[in-house]
Amino acid sequence: MSIMAVLLSLLFSSAHLPTFSRVHFWKLAVYRRKTWLSLYVNRCCTSETSVSTSGHLISGIDKYKDLQKYFIRKLKAVYHRFSDIPDHSVVYGHHHVYYTEDDGIYRMDKRQMDQKPEKVLNLELISGEEEKTSLEKKQRFQWLIQRIRLSPQEQHLAASMKCCHRGELRFVVVRLGEGKSLPLDPQHIMFTLDKVFSFEWATDEVLFYTTLEGLRSSTVFRLDLASSGKKITSVYEETQPDVFVEVGLSRDRQILTINCNSRTCSEVLLSDVATSQLEPCVVQPRQLDLLYHVEHWRRWLIILASTGPGQEYQVVQAPLSEPSMASWVSLFAPGPGTAIKDMDVVGDHCVLVARTPTSELVLIVVPLTHPKEAYVLPLPCWACAIETKKPGLADQQNVLEFLVSSPVHTPVPYCLYPEKGVLLSGTEDGSFPESQAKFITTHLEACSQDGTLVPVTLFNAGPMEHLNRVPLLVHVYGAYGRDLSMVFCPEKRLLLEHGWALAYCHIRGGGECGLSWQRQARVEGKQRSVEDLQACLQHLFSIGVSSPSLTAVTACSAGAVPVGALCNRRPNLMQAVTLQAPFLDVLGTMEDPSLPLTLEDRDEWGDPVGNPKHRRIISSYCPLHNITPQRYPSMLLQAYSGDPRVPLAGVLKYTDRLKKAIFSHFSTKPTSEYKPEPNIVLNVQRGENHLGPDHFEQMVEEEALKLAFLYTELDLDPPRPTHKRRR
Numbered sequence: 001m002s003i004m005a006v007l008l009s010l011l012f013s014s015a016h017l018p019t020f021s022r023v024h025f026w027k028l029a030v031y032r033r034k035t036w037l038s039l040y041v042n043r044c045c046t047s048e049t050s051v052s053t054s055g056h057l058i059s060g061i062d063k064y065k066d067l068q069k070y071f072i073r074k075l076k077a078v079y080h081r082f083s084d085i086p087d088h089s090v091v092y093g094h095h096h097v098y099y100t101e102d103d104g105i106y107r108m109d110k111r112q113m114d115q116k117p118e119k120v121l122n123l124e125l126i127s128g129e130e131e132k133t134s135l136e137k138k139q140r141f142q143w144l145i146q147r148i149r150l151s152p153q154e155q156h157l158a159a160s161m162k163c164c165h166r167g168e169l170r171f172v173v174v175r176l177g178e179g180k181s182l183p184l185d186p187q188h189i190m191f192t193l194d195k196v197f198s199f200e201w202a203t204d205e206v207l208f209y210t211t212l213e214g215l216r217s218s219t220v221f222r223l224d225l226a227s228s229g230k231k232i233t234s235v236y237e238e239t240q241p242d243v244f245v246e247v248g249l250s251r252d253r254q255i256l257t258i259n260c261n262s263r264t265c266s267e268v269l270l271s272d273v274a275t276s277q278l279e280p281c282v283v284q285p286r287q288l289d290l291l292y293h294v295e296h297w298r299r300w301l302i303i304l305a306s307t308g309p310g311q312e313y314q315v316v317q318a319p320l321s322e323p324s325m326a327s328w329v330s331l332f333a334p335g336p337g338t339a340i341k342d343m344d345v346v347g348d349h350c351v352l353v354a355r356t357p358t359s360e361l362v363l364i365v366v367p368l369t370h371p372k373e374a375y376v377l378p379l380p381c382w383a384c385a386i387e388t389k390k391p392g393l394a395d396q397q398n399v400l401e402f403l404v405s406s407p408v409h410t411p412v413p414y415c416l417y418p419e420k421g422v423l424l425s426g427t428e429d430g431s432f433p434e435s436q437a438k439f440i441t442t443h444l445e446a447c448s449q450d451g452t453l454v455p456v457t458l459f460n461a462g463p464m465e466h467l468n469r470v471p472l473l474v475h476v477y478g479a480y481g482r483d484l485s486m487v488f489c490p491e492k493r494l495l496l497e498h499g500w501a502l503a504y505c506h507i508r509g510g511g512e513c514g515l516s517w518q519r520q521a522r523v524e525g526k527q528r529s530v531e532d533l534q535a536c537l538q539h540l541f542s543i544g545v546s547s548p549s550l551t552a553v554t555a556c557s558a559g560a561v562p563v564g565a566l567c568n569r570r571p572n573l574m575q576a577v578t579l580q581a582p583f584l585d586v587l588g589t590m591e592d593p594s595l596p597l598t599l600e601d602r603d604e605w606g607d608p609v610g611n612p613k614h615r616r617i618i619s620s621y622c623p624l625h626n627i628t629p630q631r632y633p634s635m636l637l638q639a640y641s642g643d644p645r646v647p648l649a650g651v652l653k654y655t656d657r658l659k660k661a662i663f664s665h666f667s668t669k670p671t672s673e674y675k676p677e678p679n680i681v682l683n684v685q686r687g688e689n690h691l692g693p694d695h696f697e698q699m700v701e702e703e704a705l706k707l708a709f710l711y712t713e714l715d716l717d718p719p720r721p722t723h724k725r726r727r
Contacts, residue, residue, distance in 0.1 A: 092392025347398030564623025585650030
């Protein structure tokens, strides 16, 4: 981040309402977009060209190379165009503002803005000296800072980072000072540790943290930075293999929580920072299908719990002294069809992010002193994603700052003042950027096989009656109760600006319509995800949006399951498919208990080893085990050799079996009946990541390959720049 960007950020901080833009360089925002699981890894790019079973199939990525180079230039241009979008990466202390650069963390004194920024953390000091080769030395400073936490009186800074080219997690505690410069030497770094996942300060001398072993975070430690020396003690250790543990801090910094969550239950332990009672106590012991999250307000706990009608989320209240479920009193339950997505306690108000029955995002403000006077604040109709700002040490506690965006709408900053019921946008006149109005957002519903209405969000730039001739990119996920990611993406904006339509299908198994939306499509209900996706595609075509020959479907990870299953059943509904880190061998993976997620994932997919019914159900839809000789859509499968979540062996097996089936189909067809053969491309890169590259250049290369593949397989002319006529 440039110094000018930080100055602008200070000028528009929450103390100078209503504008509070947090300007940051776009490549870090791109990284943030890829962190919905908060894990990063950089890979050395080495693509493995797929080898066809016969000469009938066009193999490998060579045919896309020229177009890929073209799209690399286009993507870099569009990323540069959006380099000044706001985000929440700046951290505010009592007297300083902290920001990151490629070589470390810097701060500026808010009382002396004319002084030169001082470096708080030099990444060279934590990079180690083991690198020997010139390549390693060049890469040694490629650390991505993931999280920064300031101690209550700004005496210490804790930061976690990931080494881009090796995938290492590293955590460091830095001693802060009030001088004009800090001693950037090893003594300045008080504590360094690897594999730290989450961490929060309880006091200026006490920090709680969790460590990551493989894909599990199960142990909480306490770090004491007393003058007599550093001391580490184990505070909590989880024994259940399907429970993930992390630490958190209430918005008012009064309560530190240890959050233990599985797919089906929650348990929260809390420490009372305000009274220095740091020994954790349990709020409510875990029980099946009880999910809950804890906030704090005036010695009361405000809890978002799945105890509402239909086991959906509602807001309950309990005294801090008696936190168990027996003391819970309902404060607010949403109406039918409205799903609560997030909760914050702001001043004397509980602020809920909710999705309405028409799939629109709204804010619900519940006055904690008079909960029956709750009111709803609408957001722009295009709003699809909300990112709330964690308040800094000096920020106002009675203001909620957040960003609203969509895949094609750049983030717009907002301030909510719940005491006054005022919601202000970050632009000076309260208007939206002109470019936001160019795109049309339509909320649709597709009727699935069992009569359930499945929400679809459609983005396009032209009149509806012209959409039958435009290419369509369909996005889907539908697993683990997670919402389909709909944050701003420059590459999606690029497609829309060049005539594409984008559809986001919120199929069952995801969390868009509440907890029951996931429950309907897990284990024995997994077929519903496939049926929902098919219904969404058919509905789009029926209302005149694109056609199968101009349609591509894209998904990542578990989203590949409904896509792969639909390709087996109705391959004629799409022309091309792109899958990233695709989960395609559900049966083989769930049969292997030695894999890191098999036991945890039984709540989602079932147990094919111990339950014959589960085995039959998985076998009926598993993409790998239902491949049959027929004409499939062209596919680009992008996988990672060391992916701990999706074993590469399943992707390789799927690719090989798919090619054999396609060859078998075309070898039995007379030459006169040949249609263009699909192109099956497997692009494997080295590394342990699951979400794609975090190095900017490699991320651009991967996205450019995807665009080149789509334009080639849909037989589209690449967008060309429009030249203005000279006067």
